[in-house]
Amino acid sequence: MTKIRFFPQSSAPTLAEVASWCEATLSDEKDADRVVSDVAALDQAGPGDLTFLDNPKYLEAFRTTRAAAALVAPRFARAAPPGCATLVVREPYRAMAHVMTRLYPSARKPGSAFGVTGISPASHVHATARLEAGVVVDPGAVIGPGAEIGAGTVIGANAVIGPGVRIGRDGSIGATTTIQAALIGDRVIIHPGVHIGQDGFGFALGARGHLKVPQVGRVIIQDDVEIGAGVAIDRGANRDTVVGEGAKIDNLVMIAHNVVVGRHAVLVSQSGVSGSSVIGDFAALGGQAGIAGHLRIGAGAQVAAAAGVMTDIPPGERWGGAPAKPIREFFREVALVKKLAAARADSSMKEESGHDHRPDAGGKGG
Incomplete structure (x- = not known):
């Protein structure tokens, strides 16, 4: 039978240990010595499993879970079913993330699961490349x-690290990734199929043809960045x-080229940032959001999924739509529009019900 996990588990902790890892409080100290054998979702957990509840949407699943224990917010602790210990x-x-990091440390950094050295x-x-021990x-x-690569970094199968590239320590470079003209910090995780440092889309357009503009800058990726599969970052x-x-x-x-992505910003799948735009610290772009060139998205701003941003967004604001605008306005x-459409449909129905479609309607009697 296939193993339930691809990643090896480091230990089977007691609930007291789990509580210490994530600064949780056991509702009943009598449960302190109970052992956690694994982690699981609310609806799949069984005796011995640890689960968690963070979203009220899953409260009913929590009330019927078979888990041995659950990490819960204080307001949900009393909803636990009999036999399920609670760690408040x-x-x-976030607490579950701490626990899973402890239980499955090799899953945190791709390429380190099977002890290959x-x-x-x-x-x-x-x-002439320099690789640390x-x-x-x-x-x-x-x-x-x-090229220079720091200690503890994993370079995946068929990855290509170009001339002069520097990669810090304890990172992971996914299979088939290509990196050129880049300086990369420590603990950076780059998933498979990422392309970093290729030409930006730079052309002097004109009636006589489009002249290529040499792209002579670099890509700088600072510490603790994570980059998902298939991402492209132009130099x-x-x-x-x-x-x-x-x-x-x-x-x-x-x-795109010349873009600056701020500290702890979040860019969700299929979003795109055009050249020379700035995404502020802790800003977030929803899936398929598009940012036009030479714009500034302020610190902490949030852009809704599929939004088309054509102007600067002030710090802390939430925008949506295409073209994007403040979310309340959107x-x-x-x-x-919904109200107008409903009124139009209602008017059409009244017109149809008041019109007699019989062939003889309005005709002269014989």
Whole structure:
């Protein structure tokens, strides 16, 4: 039978240990010595499993869970079913993340699950590249001249690290990723199929044809960034493209040349940022949001999914729609359109019900 997990579990802790990991409080100290064998979702958990409740939408599933224990917010603790111990904590989802990191440490950084070490003989590392002790290079990977890679970093199969690229310590570079003209910090996770440092889309357009503009900048990726599969980040044209520390970039995101992504910003799948725009610290772009070029999205601003942003967004504001506008204005317009459509439909129905479609209607009697 196939194992339930691809990743090895490090331990089977007691609830007292779990509570200490995430600063939770056990509702009943008598449960302190109970052992957690695994983690599971509310509806799939069984005896021995730890689960969590963070969204009120799943309260009914919590009331019927078979889990041995659950991480819950204080307001939901009394809803636990009989036999389910509760660990009360202010942010249950974040607490669960701490627990899962402890139980499955190899799942946190791709490429480290099966204890592979060293440089594969099926890879190619240029003689002038510098790799610190503890770097893992998988089969097929190519590391170019003058590249530097820090200790504990994993280079996935068939990844290509270009000349002069520098990658910090304890990172992960996914399979088939290509990186050139880039400086990458510590603990950066880059998932498979990412392309970093290729030309930006730079052309001097004209009636005589489009002249290519050399892209001579770099890509700077700071510490603790995570980049999802299939992302493309262009190098700068005449300055650097920058991704700030702690930023989280979902799968299939496009970041154009000269863009600056602020610290701890979040870019959700299929969003795109055009050249020379700035995404502020802790800002968030919803899925498929598009940012036009040379704009500034303020710190903490939120852009709704599928929004088309054509102007700057002030810090802390929420915008949506295409073209994007403040979210309340967008919702008012949607409500008005819905109301007008309903009135139009009602008017049409009244007109149809008041019109007699019989062939002889209005005709002369014989």
